[in-house]
Amino acid sequence: xxxxxxxxxxxxxxxxxxxxxxxxxxxxxxxxxxxxxxxxxxxxxxxxxxxxxxxxxxxxxxxxxxxxxxxxxxxxxxxxxxxxxxxxxxxxxxxxxxxxxxxxxxxxxxxxxxxxxxxxxxxxxxxxxxxxxxxxxxxxxxxxxxxxxxxxxxxxxxxxxxxxxxxxxxxxxxxxxxxxxxxxxxxxxxxxxxxxxxxxxxxxxxxxxxxxxxxxxxxxxxxxxxxxxxxxxxxxxxxxxxxxxxxxxxxxxxxxxxxxxxxxxxxxxxxxxxxxxxxxxxxxxxxxxxxxxxxxxxxxxxxxxxxxxxxxxxxxxxxxxxxxxxxxxxxxxxxxxxxxxxxxxxxxxxxxxxxxxxxxxxxxxxxxxxxxxxxxxxxxxxxxxxxxxxxxxxxxxxxxxxxxxxxxxxxxxxxxxxxx
Numbered sequence: 001x002x003x004x005x006x007x008x009x010x011x012x013x014x015x016x017x018x019x020x021x022x023x024x025x026x027x028x029x030x031x032x033x034x035x036x037x038x039x040x041x042x043x044x045x046x047x048x049x050x051x052x053x054x055x056x057x058x059x060x061x062x063x064x065x066x067x068x069x070x071x072x073x074x075x076x077x078x079x080x081x082x083x084x085x086x087x088x089x090x091x092x093x094x095x096x097x098x099x100x101x102x103x104x105x106x107x108x109x110x111x112x113x114x115x116x117x118x119x120x121x122x123x124x125x126x127x128x129x130x131x132x133x134x135x136x137x138x139x140x141x142x143x144x145x146x147x148x149x150x151x152x153x154x155x156x157x158x159x160x161x162x163x164x165x166x167x168x169x170x171x172x173x174x175x176x177x178x179x180x181x182x183x184x185x186x187x188x189x190x191x192x193x194x195x196x197x198x199x200x201x202x203x204x205x206x207x208x209x210x211x212x213x214x215x216x217x218x219x220x221x222x223x224x225x226x227x228x229x230x231x232x233x234x235x236x237x238x239x240x241x242x243x244x245x246x247x248x249x250x251x252x253x254x255x256x257x258x259x260x261x262x263x264x265x266x267x268x269x270x271x272x273x274x275x276x277x278x279x280x281x282x283x284x285x286x287x288x289x290x291x292x293x294x295x296x297x298x299x300x301x302x303x304x305x306x307x308x309x310x311x312x313x314x315x316x317x318x319x320x321x322x323x324x325x326x327x328x329x330x331x332x333x334x335x336x337x338x339x340x341x342x343x344x345x346x347x348x349x350x351x352x353x354x355x356x357x358x359x360x361x362x363x364x365x366x367x368x369x370x371x372x373x374x375x376x377x378x379x380x381x382x383x384x385x386x387x388x389x390x391x392x393x394x395x396x397x398x399x400x401x402x403x404x405x406x407x408x409x410x411x412x413x414x415x416x417x418x419x420x
Contacts (some may be wrong), residue, residue, distance in 0.1 A: 032210050079105045079184040081199070083177040086169045087118075088156065095157045096120050096170060099176060103199045109191070110200065117202055121148075124176055126208025130194045131183075139344050139408035140189070140291050140415055143182035144336040146175035171325050175333065182337075185419065245407070248345050255338040262331040269328060272320035276313055283309030341416055344409050351405045355398035362391040 085100040102116040136142050152168040159165060183189050184199075198205065235310045283306050290302030369384040 043129065065201070078107060079103065079190065081177070081180045081184050083173050083180060086173050089120075093154075093157055097153075097156060097172075101180065105152040109317075110196065115200060117199065119198070119205070121172070121176070122208050123198065124179065126205065127183075127194060127198050129208060131189060131192060134194075135189060135192065136343065136347060139347050139412060140186070141340050141344050141412045142189070143179055143186075144340050145179050146172060147332070147336075167321065167325065171329060175329070178333065182419075207297075237349060244348070244409070248342070251338055251341050251345070251413075253340065255335060258331055258335050260337060262328060265323060265328045266332060267321055269324045272316055272323060276316040276320060279309055279313040279316055282400060283307075283313055295368075321410065341365050341413065344412055348402070348405045348409050351398070351402040355395065355402050358391060358395045358398050362388065362395055365391055 058230060080103070082102045083099050084098050084102065087099075088095055088099050090096060098118045098120050100116055102114070103110070103117050105115045124145050125148075128142065131142050149168070149172075152165075152172070155162060156165045156169060183195060189195055286302050286309060287306035289301045290306060293299040293302060365384065367387045369381065369388060372381050372384055
């Protein structure tokens with residue numbers, strides 16, 4: 001993008017002597033060549049595929065995007081969000097955990113510099129649902145929420161003081177904090193009214209609906225379903241802009257590698273848990289053998305060995321928990337985030353598909369108008385012309401939407417590469 005050759009129109013300005021030496025007849029040749037180039041460009045545009053020269057025209061816009069990204073990288077949005085103090089509310093299976101969301105900022109769009117609210121897990125999922133409906137259609141990357149765990153929440157509802165429940169709540173608290181920090185770090189999402197309401201409104205938020213598909217396996221299934229819909233498009237997009245193709249392949253490759261790594265880490269965690277159980281059995285056997293041994297020295301040695309194995313069992317258990325809660329969960333978090341990045345590319349594909357379908361409909365309307373002219377039916381001709389005018393405006397609007405989403409996707413991917 002930065003090594004594009006200079007436009008040919010600047011040749012006559014930078015080399016006036018050479019232009020004077022050329023024969024006057026060459027002017028008509030140049031005009032003919034320019035007309036042919038414009039005709040080829042318009043043909044490529046009508047087919048929905050940008051030519052290489054179109055990418056040169058976007059070189060200046062790409063430079064603007066890069067400068068905007070540099071400014072955003074230097075700009076700290078001065079919003080600090082923390083999720084703390086998880087509290088169990090209610091009893092039995094109707095109980096839930098509420099978290100304290102504290103915000104500290106100096107931005108004038110907020111009502112005060114420091115404020116805090118209480119939010120439950122479904123409120124976080126509801127925020128993602130609202131942002132997805134509004135912002136993802138424009139090509140924005142919406143950070144995904146942490147996955148829902150029925151087993152973990154069931155343990156919390158039964159007993160909050162259980163060590164596994166405490167660990168689960170702490171893990172979810174950290175994931176929710178990362179989720180909110182990614183949202184407030186996005187300049188567009190930060191200005192969304194739903195985000196400000198989530199951070200500022202002291203009253204409980206309305207209960208979110210349809211949150212089952214917005215977390216965990218449901219979220220990945222939704223992303224894969226959207227990708228399958230794009231792959232089944234009747235009109236295939238001939239991508240001539242190598243930037244989008246290269247970035248999309250990089251995202252897919254990285255996601256596949258992280259999935260493989262996540263599977264290996266899961267195997268590692270399972271092996272550590274199995275080793276932990278076997279070590280506990282071995283320690284118990286040594287303790288029983290030491291108690292039954294008549295030789296005092298040997299009995300003491302076996303008892304000491306049992307104590308060492310008990311400590312090793314605890315170490316294996318802590319290591320397995322660390323591998324799962326820190327390593328495996330963080331990998332799963334980034335896999336969901338890469339799925340969201342892939343989703344913004346799919347939105348661009350949908351915009352292109354909508355543009356092509358509008359062009360196809362416009363072509364059919366024009367053919368219908370030609371048939372009416374040939375059949376000499378003036379009573380239906382006016383309606384056909386109005387429909388053609390309507391679809392011409394739709395084609396123009398959909399083309400602008402496609403270009404705008406393409407620009408947004410560029411900015412979002414650049415921001416994602418800088419943030420990670």
